Amino acid sequence: MSIIADHIVYKYNVKTHFENIALDEVSFKVEDGEYLAVIGQTGSGKSTLIQLLNGLLKPDSGTVYYNGEDIFDKDYDFSGLRGKMGLMFQYPEYQLFEEDVFSDVCFGPQNLGLERAEVELRAYEALKMVDLKDEAFYRSPFELSGGEKKRVALAGILAMKPQVLMLDEPTAGLDPAGKKWLFKLLKKLRKERDMTIIFISHNMDEVAENAERIIVMDKGNLVMDGKTREVFSYYDELTGMGLDIPTSSKILHILKENGISTNADPVTLREAADEIERLYKARLH
Amino acid sequence: MxxxxxxxxxxxxxxxxxxxxxxxxxxxxxxxxxxxxxxxxxxxxxxxxxxxxxxxxxxxxxxxxxxxxxxxxxxxxxxxxxxxxxxxxxxxxxxxxxxxxxxxxxxxxxxxxxxxxxxxxxxxxxxxxxxxxxxxxxxxxxFKPLERFNLPVHEIAMMISIALGFIPILVDELDKIIKAQSVRGVDFNNRKLSVRIKNMIPVLVPLFVSAFRRAGDLAVAMEARCYHGGGKRTGIxxxxxxxxxxxxxxxxxxxxxxxxxxxxxx
Structure with missing residues (x-):
């Protein structure tokens, strides 16, 4: 069970003078249950890439295999794919439209052709999962705050019970508490539902803390693909692409530049703190 | 799309x-x-x-x-x-x-x-x-000379150019909304008229909400820069x-x- 991107090429404005290659021969494989972050500068093709993975966009050449089947094959059951691959866009405003929150969350499972009771059960579960208060269930989604809208939008996707959850800049517009909450939820979803999670982010700290694997995109090319620790060890390459690195790596890098040798290669803040503590103690002795 | x-x-x-x-x-x-x-x-x-x-x-x-x-x-x-x-x-x-x-x-x-x-x-x-x-x-x-007859030429031109400027933004937004709703299982490839009409609602509601929000934001932004149509405005x-x-x-x-x-x- 996996997602395979096979030499995907995607162009904008094909056959006009505005033609522009958004993705150039991108290939990779995502196994079930992976926790993957896609990073890259604005315009590097990250959003295009995840939209291709669930068939929202059709590649100009190359294809995507989901569980061994070519999703762009004309006989492929596309509507079935919708229930398996969820994608949450950056702005929840693009998907909320119903009169109240509960009906809005029901919309997705309803489109899957489920029975009414099952639809409502799923909607209820999903809303509980995103920690929305009961009294908000029957309010208009347009009256909610930005953070609440995001929760409802996520519930709308979760109610479809996807196996793969893709999120395009999920933390944009969330406050620190909201960000923390979101990643806690993602962790839980992975553990309880065995979901594959793919998210796009510009915040390297949250990538470092959460993702197990990173794909780095640059100008439509996949330039790096590896374990989080491994990718973040390429300090110069990443900064050369205009990307940031996690604060923890940055601190240790500064220490190294100032002649303090560190032997660890920390990625999370916890690890960096431990390493600094170790160095400090070593100095005292 | x-x-x-x-x-x-x-x-x-x-x-x-x-x-x-x-x-x-x-x-x-x-x-x-x-x-x-x-x-x-x-x-x-x-x-x-x-x-x-x-x-x-x-x-x-x-x-x-x-x-x-x-x-x-x-x-x-x-x-x-x-x-x-x-x-x-x-x-x-x-x-x-x-x-x-x-x-x-x-x-x-x-x-x-x-x-x-x-x-x-x-x-x-x-x-x-x-x-x-x-x-x-x-x-x-x-049409500037018509301003003598109290015709708001500048305002009309301003409205037209704002409307034109909004077209690509709304097209872009429409594309995103269609995608967001496709993910939620709306089948936009269905050719049946009744289905197509039903599919309009989850697209048009967010589009209108967003158009009104953008119009409001733009009005505030113009207001904040003390925009005033009349007077001796010069072009860039x-x-x-x-x-x-x-x-x-x-x-x-x-x-x-x-x-x-x-x-x-x-």
């Missing part, structure tokens, strides 16, 4: 026509349209065709973009031709039942269709070589007639005189 949409018809390339002042292009196009109604004989049509052909060549815009505008009026062209062929009295060439096809009818039909083609292609050249914002600015300057790229603009006026004047002279001689 909507990735190939470009704003209006503007074709970005550098040519003499692109560099002309928008006022010149609007006025010249208007004069050309009048000239199309002045021509009556073969020579006149030849002159009009030749002028159009030269303009198309120096605009550097590929010919297929010029034709595009004609597709929209294809039905009108056919209808005009058919009505004229059958209803013009004159020398009967062929009778089918009660309907007579006359020589005069065919002549009138050809003439009308040619006129329609000239009108559409003439305005296409203007649209393809001028950005919408320059076009509205040009219109604003042309003020329109100034150049030598080539005077030459363009001269060319269109010579063309118009030619058309009139041809009309008198023949």
């Amino acid at each position: 909507l990735r190939d949409i470009t704003l209006g018809q503007f074709y970005p390339i550098d040519s003499i026509l692109h560099r002309l002042d928008p006022r010149v292009k609007i006025i010249c196009t208007f004069i050309y349209m009048i000239s199309v109604f002045l021509v009556r004989d073969v020579w006149g049509y030849l002159a009009a065709t030749l002028f159009l052909a030269i303009m198309i060549i120096i605009s550097k815009v590929p010919f297929k973009y010029m034709i595009r505008g004609l597709k929209g009026i294809l039905m009108i062209m056919i209808l005009t031709a058919v009505i004229n062929v059958f209803t013009t009295p004159g020398k009967v060439l062929l009778s089918i039942g009660v309907i007579d096809i006359t020589l005069e009818g065919i002549k009138v039909a050809v003439r009308m269709v040619l006129r329609l083609i000239f009108l559409v292609m003439g305005s296409s050249i203007m649209m393809l070589t001028t950005t919408p914002s320059r076009l509205t600015y040009g219109l604003e300057r042309i 790229n003020p329109l100034r007639y150049d030598r080539r603009d005077h030459i363009a006026y001269l060319v269109i004047f010579i063309y118009l005189s030619m058309i009139i002279v041809i009309g008198i001689i023949f």
